[in-house]
Amino acid sequence: MHPAELAILLHRALEARLAKLQGLLADDDWATETEALHQVRVAARRLGAVLDLVDPEAYPGLKGRRRALKNLVDLLGLPRELDVHAATLEARLAEAKTPTQAAVLEHLLEGLERARAKARRAMRRGLEDLRLPDLRRLLDVPSLPHPFQHASLQESAWACLATRAEAALGDLASLSIQEDASALHKARVRIKKLRYAVEALEAAFADVPEGLLKDLRALQTALGDHHDLAVLEAHLWEVEEGLRARGRKILHAGVLDLLGEVAESRRALFGRAADLLYVQTPAAFARTIRPALGLPLEEAPRP
Known part of the structure; x- marks a missing residue:
């Protein structure tokens, strides 16, 4: 169990990040817009990072809500990836030096657009089935059975x-x-x-x-x-x-x-x-x- 001061700090961080995600999801068109979709994915990741820090004993139902957020992030992954590829190829098309180069890039973009449309159709079906739990329940005042720890x-x-830090940075030198x-x-x-x-x-x-x-x-x-x-x-x-x-x-x-x-x-x-x-x-x-x-x-x- 976290000390009370840390638990309160994390709860406030949770409030801010949940409000950001809810604000983005309130836009009915977010799933159709490239940047809005990206921002929803980032906001869900940021909220998930706080949920990884809080004490799970203080938040009933935390595991299910965390899993639902991860499912949302994963569901948006392929559409976002294809959006990035399209932007990369479009930038190269704008700088094409020969008609042949432009034709090749246009051909690639046509195929990519078909893949993007297919990915977004699958995403929309997935969103309909996702059934995000009531994330507002995370704002219920958590229980703190032992708040006065000496830390x-x-x-x-x-x-x-x-x-x-050990998990994230411990083996980076070997990757270089x-x-x-x-x-x-x-x-x-x-x-x-x-x-x-x-x-x-x-x-x-x-x-x-x-x-x-x-x-x-x-x-x-x-x-x-x-x-x-x-x-x-x-x-x-x-x-x-x-x-x-x-x-x-x-x-x-x-x-x-x-x-x-x-x-x-x-x-x-x-x-x-x-x-x-x-x-x-x-x-x-x-x-x-x-x-x-x-x-x-x-x-x-x-x-």
Whole structure:
């Protein structure tokens, strides 16, 4: 059970994030608009990050509501991914240097638009079946059977963050050695959850660690851009295989050229991410976060 001061801080963070999500969902057209869909997904993730921090014993029904939020995030995943791919190809189309390049990109966008329409139809069916529980029940005053524990808000906040920092940052240096798109994507998810946790506990800080949050956001962005290109590259290889099988030589050659450009951009992003991965460690996180909370640095264990 969290100490009362931390429980109250987290409940207030929960209130703010739930209000944001409910406000977005109140727009009847949110699922049809690219940016609104993205914002709903982000808001659901932010709310989920707070629910991961609260004491489950204080919130009856928490497990079911957390699972429903995850289902919502997952349901919006493919439409969002295809929206990103479309934006990437549209930007390249706007900069096409030859009619052949433009024709190839238009062909890819036509196929992508069909996939986007199909994904959104599936999403709408999924939303109809989702049946989100009454999330407002999360705002019921939680029970605090043992509120007066002998721990400061700052020590309690650090206890919440320490294990999450170890899980999110503990193996990042190894990921910088060899490119592994799947492992990098999983690391990005963990880093995002850690950043959201720091932001949820903002009121506990004597000095909000803006520099650290900026660094985590930059790493998250680099890994996200890398993931988007890795997924787009896999999609383009599927298209390439189909064009080659059908003997579409001009389109096939154009897709191969585009694949080369995407792969080069992906490798460059990995290089940028690798530099950032190497410096983010649990020890570095502690050296920034503990003083920001007004806590002394922990002594390093003696050899």
